[in-house]
Amino acid sequence: MYLDRTGCAWRYLPTDGTLARLHGELRARARAAAGRKPQPTAAVIDSQSVRAADTVPKTTRGWDAAKKVNGRKRHIAVDTTGLVLDVVITAACVQDRDAARPLLWNTRRACRGVRLVWADAGYTGKLATWAAAMKMTLQIVAKRDPHAFEILPRRWVVERTFAWISKHRRTTRDYEHLPASHEAMILWAMIALMTRRLARPTELSDAHLGTGG
Numbered sequence: 001m002y003l004d005r006t007g008c009a010w011r012y013l014p015t016d017g018t019l020a021r022l023h024g025e026l027r028a029r030a031r032a033a034a035g036r037k038p039q040p041t042a043a044v045i046d047s048q049s050v051r052a053a054d055t056v057p058k059t060t061r062g063w064d065a066a067k068k069v070n071g072r073k074r075h076i077a078v079d080t081t082g083l084v085l086d087v088v089i090t091a092a093c094v095q096d097r098d099a100a101r102p103l104l105w106n107t108r109r110a111c112r113g114v115r116l117v118w119a120d121a122g123y124t125g126k127l128a129t130w131a132a133a134m135k136m137t138l139q140i141v142a143k144r145d146p147h148a149f150e151i152l153p154r155r156w157v158v159e160r161t162f163a164w165i166s167k168h169r170r171t172t173r174d175y176e177h178l179p180a181s182h183e184a185m186i187l188w189a190m191i192a193l194m195t196r197r198l199a200r201p202t203e204l205s206d207a208h209l210g211t212g213g
Contacts, residue, residue: 004170004188023187026194027083040079042116046158047075049092053175062093072174075099077107082161084190089179096122118154165189
């Protein structure tokens with residue numbers, strides 16, 4: 001957590017699944033403490049392109065023409081309170097709908113109760129059919145005016161999660177040689193958030209802002 005918050009150097013990462021299990025257990029406890037079922041039934045997906053440091057090799061980085069970002073893209077699935085269900089890291093040039101396939105596959109494997117997934121217009125196309133094959137319903141939440149700022153139902157939840165993640169110095173950019181290392185940094189950022197909530201139950205009010213699963 002110190003590394004994730006301050007951005008100091010670190011060369012060791014657990015590779016036996018301990019981090020994922022710890023994150024999953026804390027998420028279940030945080031949901032229960034907020035008065036929800038431990039396992040979610042709905043998710044929201046989105047992506048965020050982040051600039052890559054010199055330590056990121058060219059083979060795993062790319063150019064996001066829409067956002068004018070040279071780096072990587074983090075694709076996340078969150079529950080309706082904003083807690084992360086899964087993370088997939090790709091080059092920034094990878095299209096959202098392409099990365100959504102492994103993202104939804106991993107989410108389905110980790111949280112088998114998820115049946116409904118909200119996403120923006122960038123995920124339209126064949127993804128809905130692919131999701132249906134896994135017994136998941138993809139619902140697109142589109143903007144009414146593409147040229148105006150608008151707070152969309154469900155969609156703001158995942159944007160808030162990106163804001164939570166970006167409070168950690170190590171995640172404001174991608175500094176990691178391996179994509180899996182950046183994924184770990186995101187999980188550590190969420191672990192820090194969830195442990196604070198569980199240590200101070202009165203701060204769970206944010207978790208009640210969402211509705212549904």
